Amino acid sequence: MLLTLKRSNPLAKCFFAASLSAYVFYCQDWRVLVALIVALAGLLALSRDFDRTVLLVPVVFAATLPTLLLLFILGGMEKAPDWQTGVLLGLSWLAVFSLRLFVVVLADILVVKWTTFSDLLLALRVLRLPGKLVLFASTLATMLPNVFALAMHILEVQRCRGFEPKRLWNPKNFLPLFVPVFLAQMRRATDLALSLELRGISGRALSGGARLSFRAGDAVLVAAAVAVWCAGRGFPGLTG
Template sequence: MGDEVLSVSGDASHNLIRVKITNFGMDMDKELPSKISFLQTLNPLTKFVVLIALTVVVFFARSPWILGGVLLYDVVLLGGRGIHMGRLKWLFVPFLLSVPVTLAVFVISYWIEFSNFEEGLWRGLSDSGLFLMRILVLLMANIMFVRTTDMRRLGECLNAIHVPYTIVLLITTVFRFLPLIVEEVHRIVEVQRSRGLRPINLLLPRCFLPLVIPLLLINMQRAHDMALSMEMRGRMQKTKSIPLSLRWTDWTVIALNGAIVLITLGI
């Protein structure tokens, strides 16, 4: 324990480099793009500020035009050269499956409230559309952040601005676990399929337990192993900070997202 084992393989058809890292007693597969996108040239702290700004916009925007503009902004950034979502694209599946249910819940709720189907339909569709746009913006922003950010560098940048180390550890650990959870879901689904479970049956509530219980047990064990490894390595003590360096592109992106937040808040 303590050594990192790194193996690399290429995929020319998708411009990817697959990296297998053994660390903290865990095997992690990570796909890295062989081409560098604009987002990957930004400082991790800048991308964290962008994520916070988009979150503020999502919760305070009332205009569909603002949300639509931010959604287009996300699409442009996420569709940039060198960004490959990998298995994180499967996070869009539950979102798409939830769309009909969300529309039905909003329409029925307003229909009951106003006792008028046409009024309930109009208000339900408009409000559910705003709600789904908010969820989609958050989903795309988080995928974009996870796929283009080195969490170790993010931790160093947060330490450089004197963020408490426990908060830094919490933030970086949460974002590290997101791709790992998606990877485990994919593996569990493959195992269940080999046992005869058809993919269409995953939509049935009674089929959730064979997926959820192994996922919970695996991640609880992984969290325990990570905590034990960090304690043995002395990682719970604050490490030395490095100077924070922001380029003009970082300041431009921060200013742009600050302007978006101010417009959203009406300041």
């Protein structure tokens, strides 16, 4: 079953991720959000795609937690009659927002992990998008897991040099991690541009002329994308 889903149409995968990402900002029940996180993480684990790239997501979130905590608590105190109620309200908002963010990120990672660069390029060509936009969107979609993997590698190198990961709680200590990642991505972009130029690939060559077949996995993903909205209408507390 997992193999069928992984071989499904990239457009069906993107529709599933987009529908799920929109639904989580409509859903108000934290239990449903937790269930979605467990389901997505389980799919990644069963397909053996649950690697250090996925584990880096909570690390990045933890680094930004102090700023988010301050913003949500201040927002809660502004809406509440007293500061105690405001703090609790801000924390509840932050908890729901965090769960929604994890669902969106895991859904996007699932699509990227299950879709090869060539399949994504083919799917974008089917939509008859301009060639340069096809190349830009496909490159951008594959950049996220590469950046995460590179950041994990650089973090391990910096740890060997005496850098402590707990120092990342302070944003000013991001420099030893940010600079190598930025320079590596600049080199990668330059190499990609040179490779495309040497191969004679132009924007016009990437426009149209492609077809995709729909399989059983596509029907499952589309049905799941629609089912989350239908299920939300049948249970109290799931709507805003």
